[in-house]
Amino acid sequence: MTFSIVGFDPKEKEWGIAVQSKFLGVGAVVPFAKAGVGAVATQSYANTSYGPRALQLMEEGKTAEEALEIITKDDPEKELRQVGLLDAMGNPATFTGEGCYNWAGGMTGPHFAAQGNILVDEKTVQAMGQTFISTEGSLAERLLASLNAGQSAGGDSRGQQSAALLVVKEAGGYGGFNDRYIDLRVDDHPEPITELIRIYHLQQLYFAPSKADRVAAIEGAVKEQLVRELVRLTYLEAGKGDEQLLKALTAYIHTENFEAREQEAGKIDLDVLDYMKKQ
Template sequence: MKTKDLMATFSLIAYDPEAEEWGIGVASKYLAVGAMVPWAKAGVGAIATQAWGNPGYGPAGLKLLGEGQKPEAVIKTLTTADPGRQLRQLAVIDAQGKSAVFTGKKCSSWAGSIQGENFSVQGNLLQGEQVTKAIANCFQAAQGRLAERLLKALQAGENAGGDKRGRQAAALLVVKAAAGANGLDDRYLDLRVDDHTRPLTELERLLKLFYQLKAAEKNSPAP
């Protein structure tokens, strides 16, 4: 397998108990990373599947969380059945903010993770451990809404070295019960930058537009 084929990525999954939101922030030198890595369901948890990612981990993992399995058990169930597990990196956080991570032995260096209260940071093919440390430290210190904290943390990771190969795509996903379009689903925020020379800068611009839209909606009648 060629290094260029791997989804070199750093991500952060988190739970905000005050807002009752679950979210994921991800950045990568990989086209449209937001279509692959982040999965979440309000009241259930969030999942990041990356490195030589298995997209089936997302829906299957959320189903297992919904059935009451703990993050460690979800990871064991999914990876045990996967012959390619040593190429995977999988992070899971549950409805209470408990998290676990699996980093396969064949994930490209540097690869690893940091877990804290209500969050987990993970990455592969990074410049070094300082990237995940910077993300974790920034997230813990940051103030504001969950999406804003996720973005600030990703920016800190990029400033600490980020992906060895450079940058291309980024995404934010935040779920909250009945907070989606017209209150009909839980997808409160789903922003993606698929291909850009400065994806996190572009993601920041989109996030500002999102909050402007939300503010305008509060002051406008429904169509």
């Protein structure tokens, strides 16, 4: 009841998984990844031990193919399983047991493994693979585009319910304390991929660093807009001076958790201002 894609970005050293399923909370079952080691998607009567076992094997130096052979060979129900994985070098492997419900299958290509079961047909997996190869952007954006393309090509024959995106990179997590660079889940939604893409853009707004060309001085039209929005949002009283304006902006940024986009006094990230306008 699931389709997924596992991907690797050799430049940024990121590993990730995007997945959708007619299943509650698929993000709690399918994706496993560790920076510098690899990524795993385990599904179709998922054996959740596949994730940590494959990661351990790959951390010990096994390739994705070698790890796949080891984790499946002694599983008495392996023919009901489906799994895709990438190792530290981005080498892919995928497995679909003969007992998986049709349509079921997978494909691999440069730095990706795509797989799915109980799909409308093979076009879902093909669309994911082709989209991953042809799409520009970050690993997260390529994975999401691939997942969306898979849904558009047919997707899970039973429908949609949940989706997840996990991307890891060394010290990529909040504060640099772990490798969970992006870890987002939509557990129950009529259009989970659309919702996952929406919250991904929010995640980028909150935690991605400001772009230099989007930082502006608080003057002229920018200042007029900022004053108007802060007054509307009740952070500032009309007619107050620059000192109160800067205090109000700081209060807004800290309340809304935009510390990652906070600028030196007298400047603002225009993406924050645009967000204000939409509230």
